[in-house]
Amino acid sequence: MNDTPGWASPGSAPSDGQQPGTSGAQSPEQPSDQGSARQPQPPTTWSKEQPPPGQWTAPLPQDPRQAPPPPPPPPGPGWGGGRPPAGPGGYGGRGWGGPGQGFGGSSGWGGWGPPPAAKPGVIPLRPLGVGEILDGAVSTMRAHWRTVLGISLVVAVFTEISAILLQGFALDDSASTQTLNDPSASAREVGRALGDVTLSTGAISLVVLLGTIVVTGLLTTVTSRAVLGRPVSAAEAWRDARPQMAKLFALTFLLVLMGAAIVVGGTLPGILIAVAGSPGAGAPLAVLGGLGGVVVALWLLVRFSLASPALMLEKQGIGASMRRSAKLVRGSWWRVFGIRALAQVIAVIIGWIIVIPFAVLAGAFSDGGLGSLVNGTGSPGWTFLIVSGIGSVIARMLTFPVTAGVTVLLYIDQRIRREALDLDLARAAGVPGHGSDGHGTVPGS
Structure with missing residues (x-):
């Protein structure tokens, strides 16, 4: 062990009158009656300022009639005395606090780190972890359940009613399904059936997309208020989101069309080669081009995935919100992708847990039973559409x-990490010590 004052540990400090640098055990060659004064003393590197002898000895049982011994004098400035310096934030003072106080004794980490982040709403105002982001979304739904679930329920009901009406009156997929399951169908019939199924799927997806845009715009306002700990009604959310709703529709459709165009552009060369008379070369090229297009489209969609909240909260235009998203995602693409993918996986699992039992129940009460729907020999009737629609x-x-x-x-979270938005949010929420009376506004929100 290094015996310099800064590295000596408390257990290695001399006690009971021993001099530093000497050992308590006597050497066999040294007689017991020889005094230490006649022996040459080796040089020592201990600190000259040492605690009094016996300071680190174990306390003995004390007679209750005797007065308690006086407290030991404060240690010297070095650590060689066996005890670190006392004081706020040090190991000798508040550095090792009581239970529940952490290392700081009162708050923080021994006075070294910052105090705990303020939490006026559903998240602490500091950079967030993945679990905190997911918990914040669930906490928003739990804290403002009337507004959140009310908005989601109204939009989901209108979306599902529109989809049921389309499937029941305008989009009859029973003939297309039978054609696709018929091995003797001609190529023209299969192509026409595929076109009908694609049209039906596209129409329903469009209805769901419209509902998603509306609920996203409204819940963006609700979540931003929940971060500040302020309640908001559905009417207030609509009043705040309505001026930007048209831009949000345009932004969403632009991103969808951009991704579809990139994927189609990647597969188009292979399709043209296959149509020209070289299907053996065109098919692999179309597959590779499609995969490349999917990768590029995914990269761009994640890059612009924060454009919708930037548009709604910062009241910017479409192009400015896309540039804003690209700036916030830059350097954090994989993190943004991972968190959004995890949220989608959780949403899909929740949806399956709810939808599958309703679909099975609907199939059991439909004409022909569930087996006819699975085999493609039956058509979903109104009973199936309504019961499965309730689950959706x-x-x-x-x-x-x-x-x-x-x-x-x-x-x-990205704005907190890059722009210290937590300070503005704390001022807007009226957190003490941030120079605001709670009526300030947050830039960009």
Whole structure:
């Protein structure tokens, strides 16, 4: 062990009158009656300022009639005395606090770190972890359940009613399904059936997308207020989101069309080669081009994934919000992708848990039973559409807040990490010590 004053440990300090640098055990060659004064003393590097002898000896049982011994004098400035210096933030003072106080004794880490982050709302005002972002989305739904679930329920009901009406009156997929299951169908019939199924799927997806845009715009406002700990009604959320709603529709459709165009552009060369008479070379090229297009489209969509909260909260235009998202995501693409993918996986699992039992129940009460729907020999009737639609409404009511809330909180987290938005949020929330009476505004929100 290094015996310099700064590295000596408390257990190695001399006690009971021993001199530093000597050992308590006598050497066999040294007689016991020889005094230490006649022996040459080796040089010592201990600190000259040492505690009095016996300071580190174990306390002996004390007679209750005797007065307690006086406290030992304070240690010297070095650590060689066996005890670190006392004082706020040090190991000798508040550095080792009581239970529940951490290393600081009162708060923080021994006075070294910052105090705990303020939490006026559903998240602490500091950079967030993945679990905190997911918990913030769920906490928003739990704290403001009337507004959140009310908005989600209304939008989900309108979305599902529109989809049921389309499937029941305008989009009859029974003939297309039978054609696709018929091995003797011609190529033209299969192509026409595929076109009908694609049109039906696209129409329903468009209806769901419109509902998703509306609920995203409204829940963005609700989540931003929940971060500040302020309640908001559905009417207030609509009043705040309505001026930006048209831009949000345009932004969402632009991103969808951009991704579709990139994927189609990647597969188009292979398709043209296959149509020209070289299917052996065109098919692999189309597959590779499609995969490349999917990768590029995914990269761009994640890059612009924070554009919708930037548009709604910062009241910017479409192009400015896309540039804002690109700036916030730069250097954090994988993190943003991972968190959003995790939120989507959770939403899909929740949706399946709710939708599958309703679908099985609907199939059991439909014409021909569940087996006819699985084999493609039957057609879904109104009973199937209505019962399965109820399950879809419940699933969307619970999953809309999760996906929308994660997107907004991820946007706020990126701004906290890059722009210290937590200070502005604390001032806007009226947190003591941030120079605000609670009526300030947050830039960009």
